Amino acid sequence: MPRTAIRGALVVTSLTVGLLWLTVGVSGQNGQPSTAKGEWPHYNADLRGTRYSPLDQIDASNFNRLEVAWRFKTDNFGPFPEYKLEGTPLMVNGVLYTTAGTRRSVIALDAKTGELIWSHSYREGKRAANSPRQLSGRGVAYWTDGRGDERVLYVTTGYRLIALNAKTGSVIPSFGTNGVVDLKVGVVKGTNEQIDLETGEIGVHSTPTVVGDIAIIGAAMREGATIETHNNTKGLVRAFNVRTGKQVWRFDTIPRPGEFGNETWENGSWSANGNVGVWNQPTVDEELGLVYLPVETPTSDYYGGHRPGNNLFAESIVAVEIKTGKRRWHYQLVHHPLWNYDMPAPPIIADVVVDGKPRKVVAQLTKQAWVYVLDRVTGQPIWPIEERPVPQSDVPGEKTSPTQPHVTKPPAYAREFLRVPDDLIDFTPDVRAKAQEIIKRYRVANTPFNPPMLGDVKDMLGAIVPATATNWPGGGLDPENGIIFAPAGNTFGVRTLVAPPAGYSDIRYVSGIAGRPFAEVWGPGDCCAADAGIVNRENLPQRYAPAAGSPPPPPVPGLNVDGLPISKPPYGLLAAVDLNRGELLWQAPHGDTPDNVRNHPALKGTNIPKTGQPGTSGVGLVVTKTLVVMGDPQITTPPGRPRGAMLRAYDKKTGKEVGALLMPAIQSGSPMTYMLDGKQYIIVAVSGGNYSGEYLAFALPNADPRRETR
Amino acid sequence: MNHEIHEGLETNPAGASHPAHLGTFVIFVVFVVSIVSVSLAAAASVWDGVYTEEQAKRGETIYYERCVVCHGAQLEGGDMTPTLVGGLFTSTWNDLPLSDLFERIRITMPLNQPSTLSRQQTADVTAFLLKSNKWPAGQTELPRELEPLKEIQIQALKP
Numbered sequence: 098m099p100r101t102a103i104r105g106a107l108v109v110t111s112l113t114v115g116l117l118w119l120t121v122g123v124s125g126q127n128g129q130p131s132t133a134k135g136e137w138p139h140y141n142a143d144l145r146g147t148r149y150s151p152l153d154q155i156d157a158s159n160f161n162r163l164e165v166a167w168r169f170k171t172d173n174f175g176p177f178p179e180y181k182l183e184g185t186p187l188m189v190n191g192v193l194y195t196t197a198g199t200r201r202s203v204i205a206l207d208a209k210t211g212e213l214i215w216s217h218s219y220r221e222g223k224r225a226a227n228s229p230r231q232l233s234g235r236g237v238a239y240w241t242d243g244r245g246d247e248r249v250l251y252v253t254t255g256y257r258l259i260a261l262n263a264k265t266g267s268v269i270p271s272f273g274t275n276g277v278v279d280l281k282v283g284v285v286k287g288t289n290e291q292i293d294l295e296t297g298e299i300g301v302h303s304t305p306t307v308v309g310d311i312a313i314i315g316a317a318m319r320e321g322a323t324i325e326t327h328n329n330t331k332g333l334v335r336a337f338n339v340r341t342g343k344q345v346w347r348f349d350t351i352p353r354p355g356e357f358g359n360e361t362w363e364n365g366s367w368s369a370n371g372n373v374g375v376w377n378q379p380t381v382d383e384e385l386g387l388v389y390l391p392v393e394t395p396t397s398d399y400y401g402g403h404r405p406g407n408n409l410f411a412e413s414i415v416a417v418e419i420k421t422g423k424r425r426w427h428y429q430l431v432h433h434p435l436w437n438y439d440m441p442a443p444p445i446i447a448d449v450v451v452d453g454k455p456r457k458v459v460a461q462l463t464k465q466a467w468v469y470v471l472d473r474v475t476g477q478p479i480w481p482i483e484e485r486p487v488p489q490s491d492v493p494g495e496k497t498s499p500t501q502p503h504v505t506k507p508p509a510y511a512r513e514f515l516r517v518p519d520d521l522i523d524f525t526p527d528v529r530a531k532a533q534e535i536i537k538r539y540r541v542a543n544t545p546f547n548p549p550m551l552g553d554v555k556d557m558l559g560a561i562v563p564a565t566a567t568n569w570p571g572g573g574l575d576p577e578n579g580i581i582f583a584p585a586g587n588t589f590g591v592r593t594l595v596a597p598p599a600g601y602s603d604i605r606y607v608s609g610i611a612g613r614p615f616a617e618v619w620g621p622g623d624c625c626a627a628d629a630g631i632v633n634r635e636n637l638p639q640r641y642a643p644a645a646g647s648p649p650p651p652p653v654p655g656l657n658v659d660g661l662p663i664s665k666p667p668y669g670l671l672a673a674v675d676l677n678r679g680e681l682l683w684q685a686p687h688g689d690t691p692d693n694v695r696n697h698p699a700l701k702g703t704n705i706p707k708t709g710q711p712g713t714s715g716v717g718l719v720v721t722k723t724l725v726v727m728g729d730p731q732i733t734t735p736p737g738r739p740r741g742a743m744l745r746a747y748d749k750k751t752g753k754e755v756g757a758l759l760m761p762a763i764q765s766g767s768p769m770t771y772m773l774d775g776k777q778y779i780i781v782a783v784s785g786g787n788y789s790g791e792y793l794a795f796a797l798p799n800a801d802p803r804r805e806t807r
Numbered sequence: 808m809n810h811e812i813h814e815g816l817e818t819n820p821a822g823a824s825h826p827a828h829l830g831t832f833v834i835f836v837v838f839v840v841s842i843v844s845v846s847l848a849a850a851a852s853v854w855d856g857v858y859t860e861e862q863a864k865r866g867e868t869i870y871y872e873r874c875v876v877c878h879g880a881q882l883e884g885g886d887m888t889p890t891l892v893g894g895l896f897t898s899t900w901n902d903l904p905l906s907d908l909f910e911r912i913r914i915t916m917p918l919n920q921p922s923t924l925s926r927q928q929t930a931d932v933t934a935f936l937l938k939s940n941k942w943p944a945g946q947t948e949l950p951r952e953l954e955p956l957k958e959i960q961i962q963a964l965k966p
Contacts, residue, residue, distance in 0.1 A: 176922075177914050177915065177921055177922055178914060178915075180911070180915060320887065614880055616876070616879060616885055617876065618885055618887065619877060619885070619887055619888065619918075620887055623887075623918075624918035624919060625915065625918055625921060629918070629919060629920070629921055652881070655883075660893050660894050691894065691895070691898060692894065692897075692898035692901060692963060693893065693894020693895060693897070693898055693963075694894070696894075696963070696964060697894075731895075731898075731899070732898060732899050732901070733898060734898065734901050734902055734963075739902070740901055740902040740903070785899075786899045786900065786903075786907075786911065787900070787903050787907030787908065787910070787911055
């Protein structure tokens with residue numbers, strides 16, 4: 098084709114594109130924001146949980162030429178900096194909205210420059226410092242009536258729902274009480290006892306899920322490994338009217354007497370148990386009018402002796418009606434949960450073709466490395482999920498479920514249990530031999546449902562389970578072809594129980610091991626809120642601290658050989674699963690080989706492959722037209738580059754790494770992307786170690802041609 | 808730096824009468840200072856004995872009072888708290904100035920009462936962490952001021 102003809106074709110194309118943009122843009126002014134318009138209007142890009150944007154300016158040919166367009170430091174949104182910034186900003190109409198800092202302030206930034214437009218903070222004092230979910234959280238929700246009323250909604254550290262004017266950041270006085278709804282009101286423990294508004298245990302990191310005029314809010318409680326009572330706060334999900342703040346519906350995740358599922362809490366144990374929150378993002382099918390709730394673990398995480406029965410709706414996906422909150426169906430992934438498998442990720446909604454038939458499915462990524470694929474109209478599995486007998490607990494008072502659902506298809510996308518000796522480290526015969534000795538001290542099982550056991554430093558040390566494949570950042574989906582992308586840790590953990598110190602807890606067994614000092618397990622959100630300093634929790638944990646100079650406890654062999662993970666690499670990976678065919682397409686090790694593995698004296702002269710990093714369960718991704726982008730969870734200093742963590746781009750089709758950018762700290766919040774004035778940006782939250790929270794914005798240099806080939 | 812020296816020469820009356828001599832002197836001083844600072848920077852890593860045994864002992868006491876609950880009796884960490892010994896710890900802090908570790912502790916620890924350790928306590932705890940990671944003790948205490956701590960490099964591997 099002659100050059101002029103090409104030019105002509107390009108002009109026509111641009112005109113068409115321009116007209117399209119104009120049409121979309123005009124309708125957009127009266128409508129809702131969307132990823133199709135280059136925006137990022139929900140935490141997960143859309144209500145379906147895809148984390149997908151169709152943008153294609155950044156691709157394999159230019160990813161490595163991305164530059165830091167701007168950076169936004171969050172240090173001063175609180176009295177001291179935050180080192181665990183987890184937000185994913187929203188982008189609507191050229192403005193970014195997100196949370197920041199130990200105060201969990203809400204900020205609006207110019208999406209082009211990072212300039213602060215407004216900020217809002219709500220000072221809650223002790224109430225925030227008591228929260229089981231402190232720090233900046235995951236971000237905010239956006240709502241508009243399409244006629245100029247634009248609102249930003251978020252949940253404070255102290256569990257209040259606040260509605261802000263998106264243009265100014267001021268509270269909406271007509272919403273709730275002067276812009277605030279006290280979410281603790283109506284939250285109960287026991288049979289129906291209102292929790293204390295200041296000290297009551299509840300909070301949430303996830304963002305409100307806004308659909309139509311409704312904002313859906315979940316709940317999270319304290320990390321349940323070593324808590325003081327099984328009778329803690331009961332989980333619930335509520336919907337509020339975005340215009341007024343009035344409650345529209347409420348769904349109790351622990352059914353009350355007379356409600357469906359109450360009998361799955363045997364001996365009336367519903368009344369004296371708590372938790373069963375929904376701490377991750379629900380997803381929505383607006384056409385079907387259904388919300389999919391990822392419901393988590395009951396109290397306590399690893400001992401169920403105080404709650405015999407299957408414990409509905411713990412560790413279930415529950416489909417409820419958007420308008421009423423009425424349950425349409427539920428599917429319990431784990432009966433009588435004992436592993437804290439939770440429902441760690443948002444259920445992802447996909448339309449696929451299975452055996453020639455179009456199917457509406459919901460796909461759940463999990464800590465146990467299975468993706469559960471269900472018909473989202475009926476809740477029935479797309480491929481057989483088989484109830485199989487599982488090992489039974491020998492812990493006094495525990496009554497294990499005789500069977501558990503086992504996914505038969507797709508295959509596990511990471512290790513769902515430890516295969517001995519095949520999965521054990523084999524860099525050298527010596528480390529393999531050591532691994533085989535160590536593993537004799539642990540109980541293994543050919544299922545993720547290896548029940549927790551009583552551990553003793555002089556005897557068996559615990560039960561081996563997957564260490565967490567996918568966690569809170571969840572995965573993503575390419576909606577055009579029904580392929581799901583899953584970040585996954587690929588190592589192992591231990592479940593071990595011990596009687597708590599006298600007077601510590603009313604739970605018969607908590608996490609720990611006999612012969613070692615008792616250690617209270619704090620959760621990732623248990624600390625560091627703005628006003629944490631005014632709370633004094635010293636008395637409680639310190640009772641169990643060994644005194645200085647006391648003889649050190651006997652060393653126990655952990656799941657490592659001289660500091661090397663006991664399992665073979667990859668330690669962490671990114672996997673792609675085809676939801677049409679139920680097949681695992683590829684797995685790519687994610688992250689450089691950790692320094693301590695690469696430099697390990699026992700491995701001198703051995704060829705170490707790229708191992709990936711075990712923390713991969715803790716990083717999230719963004720899916721674009723051609724790429725999956727995800728950052729490292731660990732700092733490394735390999736030969737040839739300065740210390741740091743990389744933001745990596747993978748070819749969606751093959752899993753091949755096609756680019757990597759150096760970041761000053763690990764990815765601590767999931768990336769997002771948007772288009773503004775002809776330029777595509779990627780934003781990622783980084784923090785950790787020496788580096789306090791920062792939003793990093795990447796874009797191509799100004800003079801850069803759109804593609805290398807044009 | 809050069810600019811400032813040049814200005815100094817112009818305003819100094821002595822410099823006006825013996826410009827060449829003073830110029831040589833200044834160059835000499837700059838030369839010596841740069842030698843000293845270069846050798847300091849090269850010498851100052853955690854492998855050079857930057858704390859004392861006694862200080863690490865004080866740090867251990869503070870550690871058991873304020874840190875052990877979360878980080879464990881053997882600094883092994885917990886489900887949700889990082890280990891403070893071994894490869895994961897040293898690679899995370901590799902190639903950073905010791906002031907970064909000091910500041911992270913001083914500002915955010917202990918997590919239930921952030922910013923409540925004094926600078927001296929923070930220096931002592933840092934000394935205990937260095938000892939626990941088998942970096943050697945020496946004759947001088949780890950300082951509590953930021954500037955000298957910036958001159959000490961954390962290096963996971965012995966250079």
